[in-house]
Amino acid sequence: MNDKACGAPCALIVMGVSGSGKSTIAARLAERLGWTYEDGDRFHPASNVAKMSAGHPLTDADRWPWLQAIADEIDRVCLSGGHVVIACSALKRAYREVLVHGRSDVRIVFLSGTQTLIADRLARRKGHFMPPGLLDSQFKTLEPPAGDENPVTVSIEAPVDGIVEDVVRELKNGRADGPGPARNQI
Numbered sequence: 682m683n684d685k686a687c688g689a690p691c692a693l694i695v696m697g698v699s700g701s702g703k704s705t706i707a708a709r710l711a712e713r714l715g716w717t718y719e720d721g722d723r724f725h726p727a728s729n730v731a732k733m734s735a736g737h738p739l740t741d742a743d744r745w746p747w748l749q750a751i752a753d754e755i756d757r758v759c760l761s762g763g764h765v766v767i768a769c770s771a772l773k774r775a776y777r778e779v780l781v782h783g784r785s786d787v788r789i790v791f792l793s794g795t796q797t798l799i800a801d802r803l804a805r806r807k808g809h810f811m812p813p814g815l816l817d818s819q820f821k822t823l824e825p826p827a828g829d830e831n832p833v834t835v836s837i838e839a840p841v842d843g844i845v846e847d848v849v850r851e852l853k854n855g856r857a858d859g860p861g862p863a864r865n866q867i
């Protein structure tokens with residue numbers, strides 16, 4: 682049975698507000714599964730990077746080519762038989778629709794946590810400046826994934842490895858071909 686036929690994902694999109702742990706969890710999850718890790722920010726066109734560096738917020742019009750570039754990367758990796766975990770905020774459903782584009786082998790992993798907990802983690806995070814109000818606006822923008830998006834939703838309260846195991850368990854639960862994933866598979 683090939684991956685597609687048994688519904689195994691070839692790409693996971695780890696989403697959530699800034700500071701929810703996307704980079705941390707996606708990297709550890711990729712390591713756990715033996716998959717490639719990518720940070721979605723890497724796919725911004727130069728014009729977006731320039732805009733962000735100048736301190737200007739991106740509009741949705743700026744975001745579509747960026748999201749499309751990530752979707753193209755997903756297609757490329759999956760077509761070549763690879764597997765990837767991508768950290769990407771993907772706060773709105775419309776953004777996720779571009780990323781997933783109807784593929785049943787692309788799954789959303791939603792990092793769910795309270796604003797208080799995330800603000801506390803951001804305050805402790807080293808090497809990052811967080812403009813005041815950004816977290817507020819992230820929570821206002823956030824459209825948590827709905828049931829029909831078939832997300833894996835995990836609480837971010839646990840330690841990193843616990844969250845990673847929660848995700849792996851949830852992914853296995855949805856599989857028809859039982860437990861015991863080999864490396865590169867779930």
Ligand SMILES: Nc1ncnc2c1ncn2[C@@H]1O[C@H](COP(=O)(O)OP(=O)(O)OP(=O)(O)O)[C@@H](O)[C@H]1O
Nearest residue numbers: 698699700701702703704705802806837839840841
């Ligand atoms: N489960 C966890 N327990 C404790 N600390 C955590 C956990 N997950 C992440 N962190 C810490 O929280 C901070 C934010 O995590 P991270 O940078 O991965 O978030 P992010 O969602 O990628 O943020 P951004 O959107 O700004 O890139 C980091 O300092 C990280 O070490």
Ligand SMILES: [Mg+2]
Nearest residue numbers: 703704705768
């Ligand atoms: Mg990050």
